[in-house]
Amino acid sequence: MSMAMDMTVSNNRDTGVVSVKDKLAQQITRERSTRRRRTINVAIMRFALLAALLVPWQLGVEYGLINPLFFSSPLAIFNFLVRELGGGTIWPHVLVTVREALLGFLIGAAAGVAAGILRMQFPLFGDVTNPFLTILNVLPRVALAPMFVLWFGIGEGSKIALSVSLVFFILMLSTEAGIKSLDRELIVTQRALGATRTQLFWKVMLPGAVPAMFSGMRLGVVYSLLAVVVGEMIASQMGLGQRIAFYAASFQGDGLLGTILILAAIGLLFNVVVVNAEAKLMHWRLHDDD
Amino acid sequence: MTRLASEKTAAADAATRTTAGICIDSLGHAFPTKDGGAMLALDNVSFEVPNGQFLAVVGASGCGKTTILNMAAGLIRPVSGSVKVGGEEVVKPLRDTGYMFARDGLLPWRSALKNVEVGLEHRGVPKEQRRTRALHMLDVVGLSGFGDSYPAQLSQGMRQRVAIARTLAINPGTLLMDEPFAALDAQTKIALQGEFLKIWEKDRKTVMFVTHDLAEAVSMADRVLVLTSRPGRIHADITIDLPRPRDPGEIRFDKHYLHLLDGVWQSLKEAEARAG
Ligand SMILES: Nc1ncnc2c1ncn2[C@@H]1O[C@H](COP(=O)(O)OP(=O)(O)OP(=O)(O)O)[C@@H](O)[C@H]1O
Numbered sequence: 001m002s003m004a005m006d007m008t009v010s011n012n013r014d015t016g017v018v019s020v021k022d023k024l025a026q027q028i029t030r031e032r033s034t035r036r037r038r039t040i041n042v043a044i045m046r047f048a049l050l051a052a053l054l055v056p057w058q059l060g061v062e063y064g065l066i067n068p069l070f071f072s073s074p075l076a077i078f079n080f081l082v083r084e085l086g087g088g089t090i091w092p093h094v095l096v097t098v099r100e101a102l103l104g105f106l107i108g109a110a111a112g113v114a115a116g117i118l119r120m121q122f123p124l125f126g127d128v129t130n131p132f133l134t135i136l137n138v139l140p141r142v143a144l145a146p147m148f149v150l151w152f153g154i155g156e157g158s159k160i161a162l163s164v165s166l167v168f169f170i171l172m173l174s175t176e177a178g179i180k181s182l183d184r185e186l187i188v189t190q191r192a193l194g195a196t197r198t199q200l201f202w203k204v205m206l207p208g209a210v211p212a213m214f215s216g217m218r219l220g221v222v223y224s225l226l227a228v229v230v231g232e233m234i235a236s237q238m239g240l241g242q243r244i245a246f247y248a249a250s251f252q253g254d255g256l257l258g259t260i261l262i263l264a265a266i267g268l269l270f271n272v273v274v275v276n277a278e279a280k281l282m283h284w285r286l287h288d289d290d
Numbered sequence: 291m292t293r294l295a296s297e298k299t300a301a302a303d304a305a306t307r308t309t310a311g312i313c314i315d316s317l318g319h320a321f322p323t324k325d326g327g328a329m330l331a332l333d334n335v336s337f338e339v340p341n342g343q344f345l346a347v348v349g350a351s352g353c354g355k356t357t358i359l360n361m362a363a364g365l366i367r368p369v370s371g372s373v374k375v376g377g378e379e380v381v382k383p384l385r386d387t388g389y390m391f392a393r394d395g396l397l398p399w400r401s402a403l404k405n406v407e408v409g410l411e412h413r414g415v416p417k418e419q420r421r422t423r424a425l426h427m428l429d430v431v432g433l434s435g436f437g438d439s440y441p442a443q444l445s446q447g448m449r450q451r452v453a454i455a456r457t458l459a460i461n462p463g464t465l466l467m468d469e470p471f472a473a474l475d476a477q478t479k480i481a482l483q484g485e486f487l488k489i490w491e492k493d494r495k496t497v498m499f500v501t502h503d504l505a506e507a508v509s510m511a512d513r514v515l516v517l518t519s520r521p522g523r524i525h526a527d528i529t530i531d532l533p534r535p536r537d538p539g540e541i542r543f544d545k546h547y548l549h550l551l552d553g554v555w556q557s558l559k560e561a562e563a564r565a566g
C-alpha cells in the first residue's frame with residue numbers, strides 16, 4: 001500500500017521533469033520508428049506476393065502443368081527482357097512508341113486546354129460547338145484508326161492523330177470542369193479588387209483550373225499510350241504495339257509479355273513525371289504532407 | 291448633424307459635395323423568382339454617406355444590405371435609382387473602392403504577401419513598389435513574418451487580417467464592408483475591430499459597414515442606419531456621437547454607449563415588427 005503511494009509520487013515528479021517538448025520529441029521518434037517498421041513490412045509482403053505469383057507459375061511450366069506456348073514463363077520473359085533491352089532490337093520500337101505518345105499527348109493536351117478555355121470564355125462558341133464535340137466524344141475513337149491510316153499514312157502520323165483524338169477531349173473536359181467548379185467567391189472578390197476580364201482569366205480562372213487540368217493530364221498520358229499502342233497494333237511497321245501483334249501472331253509468349261512489361265514501365269514513367277510536376281506546381285495545397 | 295457641415299466653410303462644403311462620399315438615390319431592386327415573377331428586395335432607398343464618415347447599416351437577414359453594397363461596388367446594376375461614389379455613377383467596380391466580405395476570398399495558390407499584392411497588380415503597380423507596400427500592410431495588420439505562408443497555413447483570424455491588408459493596400463477612398471468580422475471568434479473580432487478603427491482613424495476613409503452585430507455597429511460607426519425587413523426601406527438614421535479615438539474593447543461599459551446601443555436595438559425591433 002505504502003509502496004504504491006510512493007510509486008505514484010515519484011511518477012508525478014517524473015512527469016514534471018520531462019517537459020511537454022521532450023515528450024513530443026519522444027512521441028515523434030516513436031512514430032517515426034513505427035512508420036519505418038511498417039515500410040519494411042510492406043516491402044517484404046509485396047515481395048512475398050510477387051513470389052507467390054511467379055514461383056508457382058515457373059514451377060507449373062517446369063512440371064508441365066502450364067503450357068508455355070500460351071503462358072510463357074517468368075524466366076523466359078526475364079531472358080527476353082535481358083536480351084532485348086541489353087542491345088537487342090527493341091529500342092527503336094520503344095523510341096517510336098514513346099515519341100508518338102508524347103507528341104500525341106502534348107498536341108492533344110494543348111489543344112484540349114485551349115478549347116476548354118475558349119468554350120468557357122466565349123459561351124456562344126461553347127453552345128455552337130457543343131453537339132459536334134459531344135458526338136465526337138461518345139464515338140469509340142478506335143473506330144477512327146483506319147481512317148487516320150488513310151489520311152496520315154501507316155507511319156507515326158496516324159498514331160499521333162489517334163492519341164490526339166483521345167487526349168484532346170480528356171483535357172478539354174477537365175479544363176472546363178476546373179473552371180466551372182471554381183469558387184465564385186474568388187472571382188467576385190477579385191472583381192471587387194478591380195480585376196479586368198483579362199486579369200480575372202490569368203490570375204484566377206487559369207490557376208484555379210490547374211488542379212483539374214492535372215487530373216486530366218494524369219489520365220491523358222495513360223490514354224495517349226493506349227491510343228498509340230492500339231494504332232500500332234492495327235497497322236504499323238514500327239512500335240511496341242506492332243511488336244505485340246507480331247509476337248502474338250507467332251506464338252512468342254515471352255516476347256508478348258515482355259513487351260507488355262516494357263509498356264507498363266513507360267506508363268509508370270509518364271505518370272511519375274506528371275505527378276512530380278503536379279506536386280511542384282501545387283505545393284500550396286500539399287503543405288500538410290511535409 | 292454632420293461633422294462636415296459644422297467644420298467647413300460653405301465653399302469648401304460645396305467642393306466636398308461634388309466629390310461626395312457615397313450617394314444612394316431612390317434605389318429600388320427586385321430579383322427574378324423561379325416561377326417567373328419578381329421579388330422586391332429594396333424599395334426606394336435614399337441616403338448619403340458624407341466623405342470621411344463611418345456608416346454602419348443594420349437590418350434583418352435578407353433585407354437587402356448586401357444588395358446595396360454590391361451596387362455601390364459596381365457588381366450589380368440597380369433596377370431603378372442610382373448609386374454615386376465620389377460623384378461618379380457606379381456602373382462597374384471603381385478603382386478607388388475597396389470591398390470586404392465575411393469570407394476572406396484569398397487565392398489559395400498565392401502566399402499571404404502575393405494575396406495582399408493582388409489589387410496593386412490589377413492596377414499595374416511596379417513589382418518593387420507592390421512588394422514594399424504589401425509588406426508594410428502586413429506589418430500594419432500584425433502579420434509581419436507571415437508573408438510567405440499560404441492561406442491554408444493561416445488561422446481564420448489571420449486570413450481575415452490578410453484580407454484587410456489586401457483591401458487597404460490599394461488605399462481606397464471608399465470602403466464597403468459586408469460583415470467583415472462575422473466569421474471570427476469573439477476575442478479575435480474585438481481585436482480586429484480595434485485594429486481596424488486605429489487604421490481608419492488615421493485617414494478617415496468613407497466607410498459603409500454592414501453588420502448584424504449591433505455592438506460592433508455602435509462601437510465603430512459615426513452613424514447607424516436601420517433598415518426594415520424585406521423589402522428594405524430606411525427605418526431609422528441614428529447618429530453615434532461617441533468621442534474618438536475609440537476602443538471597441540473598452541467602450542462596452544461606457545454609459546452613453548450602452549444608451550445608444552439600446553436605442554439601435556429598440557429601433558431594429560420596431561423595424562422588424564413593422565415588416566409584413
Ligand atoms: N442573386 C439573387 N437572386 C435572387 N434573389 C436574391 C439574389 N441575391 C439576393 N437575393 C434576395 O434578395 C434579398 C436581399 O438579399 P441580400 O443578400 O441583400 O440580404 P442581406 O440584407 O445582405 O441579408 P443577410 O443579412 O442575411 O446577409 C434576399 O431576400 C435574397 O433572397
Ligand SMILES: [Mg+2]
Nearest residue numbers: 355356357468
Ligand atoms: Mg448580406
